[in-house]
Amino acid sequence: EQALHLDLPPNRLNQAINTLDQALASRENRKVTLNIVNQLFGQAGYPFRQSFLAKASRFFGAPLASIDFTRNPRNVAKVINTWIEDQTNGRIKDVLNPAQISAATRLMLINATYLKAEWGQKFQRVFTSPQTFHRPDGSTVKVPTMSQSARFPAVFTNEYTALELPYVGGELAMLIVMPDDPDAFLKGLDAETLGRIVDGLKSDFKVQGVPFPYIDVLMPRFEARTKVALKPLLQKMGMKDVWLPDVADLTGIADPTETGEAPLAASS
Numbered sequence: 001e002q003a004l005h006l007d008l009p010p011n012r013l014n015q016a017i018n019t020l021d022q023a024l025a026s027r028e029n030r031k032v033t034l035n036i037v038n039q040l041f042g043q044a045g046y047p048f049r050q051s052f053l054a055k056a057s058r059f060f061g062a063p064l065a066s067i068d069f070t071r072n073p074r075n076v077a078k079v080i081n082t083w084i085e086d087q088t089n090g091r092i093k094d095v096l097n098p099a100q101i102s103a104a105t106r107l108m109l110i111n112a113t114y115l116k117a118e119w120g121q122k123f124q125r126v127f128t129s130p131q132t133f134h135r136p137d138g139s140t141v142k143v144p145t146m147s148q149s150a151r152f153p154a155v156f157t158n159e160y161t162a163l164e165l166p167y168v169g170g171e172l173a174m175l176i177v178m179p180d181d182p183d184a185f186l187k188g189l190d191a192e193t194l195g196r197i198v199d200g201l202k203s204d205f206k207v208q209g210v211p212f213p214y215i216d217v218l219m220p221r222f223e224a225r226t227k228v229a230l231k232p233l234l235q236k237m238g239m240k241d242v243w244l245p246d247v248a249d250l251t252g253i254a255d256p257t258e259t260g261e262a263p264l265a266a267s268s
Contacts, residue, residue, distance in 0.1 A: 014060075017060065080108065119167060130142040245263070
């Protein structure tokens with residue numbers, strides 16, 4: 001609660017997250033696919049507290065699937081990676097490395113988010129052409145670049161250019177920020193800065209005093225991949241005890257007097 005700055009008591013927090021989850025799942029815009037899923041994979045036969053399993057399933061849509069972590073780690077990783085791949089329509093593969101699994105593993109929480117949507121204002125294929133793209137090191141390369149001229153919420157400053165590209169239906173959008181100095185911008189990026197960028201978006205512009213509603217957008221077709229270890233980030237945010245076997249208190253998940261094993265602690 002302290003690390004994530006949560007100010008609701010546990011029961012209200014659980015209900016609030018569940019309400020948000022239900023709202024996202026009940027959207028009427030079927031042209032946009034948004035799939036957010038959770039799954040617990042727990043050691044077969046391990047006596048998890050029923051109260052924990054009930055809350056995980058009821059409020060977070062995270063039911064328990066039994067699996068045997070003490071057997072072949074490669075097979076366990078394959079089962080979990082296949083589940084992730086299925087939930088993301090084949091887009092996200094091989095998240096879990098067998099080396100992350102040991103005979104001491106008792107529980108894994110897997111979360112997957114999949115979004116598939118068309119642009120509200122489509123880029124026409126006929127206007128896609130090779131254009132020069134500038135890499136961070138100063139070199140250039142020719143890449144297929146989409147282009148169009150249309151009304152879009154945007155903001156232009158001396159520090160960055162920001163553009164919002166709505167998906168079909170207008171419920172969701174992609175926010176693109178192009179800073180003049182990426183390194184300096186990222187160092188200062190926080191929730192307040194992001195909020196200021198969003199609040200500054202507007203659709204009415206003037207060029208030399210003349211209304212000019214259209215913005216020329218050139219965007220390369222791109223794919224982005226990144227891997228982030230949560231443990232060091234959460235430690236920096238103040239979560240210290242949960243990683244320490246002799247200090248962590250996860251008895252709400254399983255009681256050592258019932259498991260006959262050492263108390264649980266988080267590993268990654």
